[in-house]
Amino acid sequence: MNKEQLTQLHNEIQTIIDAMAVKEFKTANDKLVNISDTIDDLIDITNDDVMLVELGKYQVMLNHLHIKLNAAE
Numbered sequence: 001m002n003k004e005q006l007t008q009l010h011n012e013i014q015t016i017i018d019a020m021a022v023k024e025f026k027t028a029n030d031k032l033v034n035i036s037d038t039i040d041d042l043i044d045i046t047n048d049d050v051m052l053v054e055l056g057k058y059q060v061m062l063n064h065l066h067i068k069l070n071a072a073e
Helices: 003-021 025-045 049-072
Strands: none
Touching: 003 025, 003 049, 025 049
């Protein structure tokens, strides 16, 4: 995992936030599930402790967005 992949994850999470902002909850939820699976896979294959911390931050953000999505639907 490298800086470019983290930037891609950041961009994907931003698209979830953007979809939520315009009340496209189905799109946001689908993307959230997809990105969550990707992060889980990356955590499984990553040995770098620094990268695990970064991925953990994204997991926390996705959990928060999931809670917000459920409240909004």
